[in-house]
Amino acid sequence: MSGNEAIARGAYECGVRFAVGYPGTPSTEIMEAFARYPGVYAEWSPNEKVAMEVGIGAALAGAKAMVVMKHVGVNVAADPLFTVSYTGTNGALVVITADDPSMHSSQNEQDNRNYARFAKIPMLEPADSEEAKRFIKLAFEQSEKFDTPVFLRSTTRVSHSKSLVTLEKPSVSDDRTAVRFDTEKFVMVPMNARKRRLVVEKRLQDLKFFAESFPDNRMEINRSDVGIITAGLSYHYAKEVFPDYSYLKLGMVYPLPVKLIRKFARQVRKIYVIEELDPFLEEQIRAMGIKVTGKEIFPYTGEFDPGVIEEAISGGKSLKTLPDIPIPPRPPNLCPGCPHRGLFYVLGKLKIFVNGDIGCYTLSFMKPLEGLHSCICMGASIGMAHGMSKALGERGKGKVVGVIGDSTFLHSGITPMLNMAYNRSDAVIVICDNRTTAMTGMQEHPATGFTLQGEKTVEVDIAALVKSLGIQSVRVIDPYDLKSVRAVLKEELARSGPSVVISRRACILFKREKLPRRKPFTIDPEKCIGCRLCLGIGCPPIAWRTASNGPDGRVTRSEKKNRKGVAFIHRDLCAGCGLCAQLCKSGAITEERE
């Protein structure tokens, strides 16, 4: 079972029947797995802030609520989070934050343990799937016992690694939901909040006391010369390479068990603190006056593995280096037939600044498309395009575009678009509507017409929504039609005032809206003039063939005519979108005949 599946299972086993989240790697599968259990309510909210608020509402009504997001999602949800720390939870509220050391699929590498200290909320951190299942239960227990939201922190390697898990019988907790009033506790105006502020500090003291005897803060005393203080998966990495050292493995990373740490420190001579990313444990332990070795030898950046830890402690073992031959990188790429490709090909040629956003289309910043020039966070493209256009004034006319996906637009693009209309922007926004949340694996959202649990629901009309915000010019294009994409974009760039172009075509991998398979295209090597225009769309099946670089090494007549080479299409990979044929000036690219 993966760590994510184990979190879902653990929640279900301990009677949680309410979960809410927004998809984001590496957290997505928690909600997907939870939603499949019988008798649960699970939803995708449009964004993490809404998800947090939905969870708070459920908890205030007495439910055990789980709120799930990736690390940067907590930034979006931070506003309600910091104040629910004051009100407490009534029922139970556990927030899952899935961090992404090494940024496998994220725009930053923030260490969300800092949120625990910042918001004064306890945090548990499992090291594998078995612990993930057990710790989610402990998190709910703590939430109920201390009337506090509790964090469970995972990382990509915990979420996406699989290990053995013992299943237990799911328990059904009594339904304790009811409408209860407690305005002093739940109305956070200053006079009430000041009282709750004191409760928060008292609770933190209670939690510190609790942490001392929390069984998953555990010592393993072996050799007395070296002790390792660690948490999460780093524990297993270290155990792998240094099985004989003594360990203090912290299951609860905030607040810390001060006495237990002192006790451990007395039993070993040299202490290493092993943690990925920030020196979160290290700085607190140093502040206790305990001498430890940490970030002076371990990296601040990137995820660890057993090799990183071994090298830092034992010094680099000289590995026999292998004969090195240069190999080209293999970055992720837009799929063959991806609807984003045509749009970004045109954007890349227009000599405009394209403010990008979070989604598959972010990949179009790369060669050869080069059709996207910024990416900060979910929803940023619209506000940035507006700000850029205002700052540039006349010089920015027809030069500033923002692009955003359908799910991302509904996540956090609506408010900045309202701002564009309100403050009379000149920017053009393109909504790349591929009918799903493609990048995280086809999750539903408010414009797909279905909920997470597969029920039919209202489907928001994106064009009507945009118009209702005050944008008067709204046009819809098909990104497979290069000519009209170019024409419409040029017209909208020339227009003054804000305008929105909806580039609509379903993701090529989206099964529900899949069109009949198209015939693959083929390039006639006799007609190909070797101009390389078709290579400019960066489509994976289209490759350049010189005499020495062909699948069969065959030299065609074209090459004999002094051309440097010809393009060809791997027919098995071609999705038949026909973009390349629209670019070919010599008519060499045609749909394959039967």
Place this chain on the structure above:
Amino acid sequence: MRHVKGILLAGVGGQGIILASDILCRVFISAGLDVKKSEVHGMAQRGGCVTSHVRFGKTVHSPLAKKKDVDILVAFEKMETIRYLDYVMDGGAVIINMEEIYPPAVNLGEFPYPDDITETVRRSFPDFQLVDAAKQAIRAGNIRTVNTVLLGALSCFLNLSLKLWDKALADSFPAKLIGVNREAFRLGRGAVQL
């Protein structure tokens, strides 16, 4: 003595690596071993590199292997062999699928597809296995069984009962695909020269 062994499956998004490593885990679990595996999802699905570490033994701590600590590398794509070769321990086994999938830089003609891959591997791992998995998959009746062909090849290096493999295959595919995958597995075993 090493108590934990490691296998690294490496290739390109869409080649069925994740499913192959799931099947591999089923085999180890049914053999009564502890097993952990780790891979990267997300962006890697869009034609980027995909790797899956599978580690097994009495008690497994880390789901990731350090460099020079993998017993068997199965490269689903020829060039990817080189990218992960430094994970393989001295005397380890290397299985290479001869399929070449061009990354963007090669498609654009900016970078040649390296042509001395097998020679490079030979220098450090003279007993490597080169498998034409696509050919065997087509023989088995479905080009999409390339991953099962490679599992068949891998099975020759693991001393595990064929019954366990067969059960894992049967448990991993819908009924109509079990037959073709059994055949692909068998052909994969036949493709290895020991």
